[in-house]
Amino acid sequence: MGSFDFDVIARSLGYLFREGMVFTLTLTALAAVGGIVFGTLLAMMRLSSFKWLSLAATGYVNLMRSIPLLLVIFWFYFLVPYIGAWLTGAARPIHVGAFASSVITFTMFEAAYYSEIMRAGIQSIPRGQVWAGYALGLNYWQTMGTVVLPQAFRNMIPILLTQTIILFQDTSLVYVLSITDFLGAASKVAQRDSRLVEMYLFAALVYFIVSFGLSLLVKRLQQKIAIVR
């Protein structure tokens, strides 16, 4: 491949970050929020006393956890428009863009993992608090919303954030759909200019800095929370 040309990185920085990294970070943020919300619902369903609710949630979580993310990405990219048509009663598949499709895919997939974390979080709250809530005349949603979930969420913040760092890394897999996320942008430049070595080393470095930086933050947060408790 001849001599190295690290100038190729400088020339494409704007594209890599303004388009690629912005896509990656937006996707990560939206999927994390969506995944935690849906995951919490799944966790509540699994712990519910309605058998079929709990069975449905368990089935969903186990299904998502037994197939590779890449297969899920392909499934959803091709399937979501048909589901949309089915939901809206349209005769033809509805239009779902690459970005929306990615957000839906990662939300649905990561929810299975977030739900396991939230389930542990909910179970870590002593049963007595739930009874106290009911004794005060709160209903299920009030007890969950004001007593159990805030504490469960707070206790689980470090693990939820660690899972979000994994999500950040996982979003690189949209590369297989030729979507311009950070890795997609890097690989497009790499292939156009035949500069694979430089671009992939740079991509690895950027992913490392972001993930490692975030994991240090999580560690500090963990210590802080531990002290308060």
Next chain:
Amino acid sequence: MRKLSLAVLAAAFVAAPAIAQDSPTLKKIKDSGTVTIGHRDSSLPFSYYDDKQQVVGYAIDICMHVVDAIKAELKMPNLKVAFNPVTSATRIPLIANGTIDLECGSTTNNVARQQQVGFTNTYFVTANRYVAKKSSNIKSLADLKGKTVVSTAGTTNIKWLTEENAKANMGMSILTAKDHAEAFLMVETGRAVAFFMDDILLYGLVANSKAPGDFMVGSEAYSVEPYGAMMPRDDAGFRKVVDGATAKLYTSPAMAALYDKWFNKPVPPKGIALMVPMSPQLKRVLANPTSSGDPAVYQ
């Protein structure tokens, strides 16, 4: 008087969505205010990223004429155009599931694919060949026996290659690449001896490589590949607009200039001219626009 105006009003009311009614694609475009075009990463000079990461190419220019026709048809001058990247492997399911409305790239029109998607009038005719390094001394298909070769996933070329390999007992190992740039890179870096693809794309890849003099494209052509823009199947209303726009463009004097712009003049990203004059077959096909999937029509 009152009755009349009501009737006019009613007619206008019915007439406006009428186009959309008999074409689900046009209705979707109208409702969303956006037409979504599928494009390629590295199908130079048809559909690819230039040095500023903008999507450009011969097929993209043609599709912009189609977009103008859609704007006129829907009376929506401010219709937005969204670009969605596709690969050879994702383009057909994405047309089928409505993610993209029109695919403007380097897609071979054939009868098998017409079971899944629709094609508009052919805008280029190419042939399946291979590219190899001159130093590997490949003179014909027979020289590739037992060697490692590559093609792009989801193309007619890899299909032909896989079938030929089994039929002629060639014993080739076939690698699959995600897109043309990656496949060419396999040959450039020595992972594969030859890359089977449509010759026009091979000329573009060679011309823009670091050392164009190192490569040669095989002299034998293995198939005829007519290119057309893809659109959803069974949508007569949309097809009428698209076919009408392309036929009008192909038969107009502007077409020769458009062809020259992408095949005889310098093109981005490196400003290299491909210098591929228009073939007699293409001249014939453009003068009498056709969306046939039968290779015999293009011989």
Next chain:
Amino acid sequence: MKYNWNWGILWQTSIDGQNTWIMMLIHGLGWTLFAALCAGVIALLLGSVIGVVRTTDHKWLVRLGNAYVELFRNIPLLVQLFLWFFVIPELLPKAFGSAIKQMPPPWGSFVPAVIGLGLFTAARVAEQVRAGIQSLPRGQRMAGTALGLTQAQTYRHVLLPMAFRIIMPPLTSETMNLIKNTSVALTIGLVELTAAARSMQEFTFQVFEAFTAATVIYIIVNLVVVNLLRWLEKSVAVPGFIGPAAVGGGGH
């Protein structure tokens, strides 16, 4: 829903003119399992060494072990595979690099895939092994020393046998992760199960049949492997010792 279902496609002859499509998928599964097995051996050996090293009192060894785990945990697997496949051969001496690149398929992508997956998973195994050892009561290590065992002997005969039993459940889920992660190797050309389903989809246009078949195969593999490892976990359990509950205590 406007989609033409055709389940019979699975039993039709595939593009290679010999096997049916379902056999192509099973062939892909074979490569999935073989790659996972090879990478698993690397991960278990290397991960155990690094995990153990991180619990010793050699400061610079601990640091080296920590650095390894952080490095391999904070770069996406896909990028790591690209580094092994595209980048490393270019950085090696030319003749050696070319030899690697010209390995005939599937070895040209299989070898980098196994190295990449193995080293990536090793970081995760190392983390489990360290947690497992640190979850053991300190008395066990002291007992070893009191018996006159060297540090190596203490690890070999006292700490590791218990630690490995304790971390069987997390190792089971790491095994499942590894099998699923082999699908990422399709990006460097390994035709494993997901790639086989992809190729079936490309040639037949039957998207959902191909993906459904692959999904069902993954679920079956999941059930078989999980139950196999559970059975293994039970058969090596030390009577009267409740292992898994101890994990977590030694986390931080």
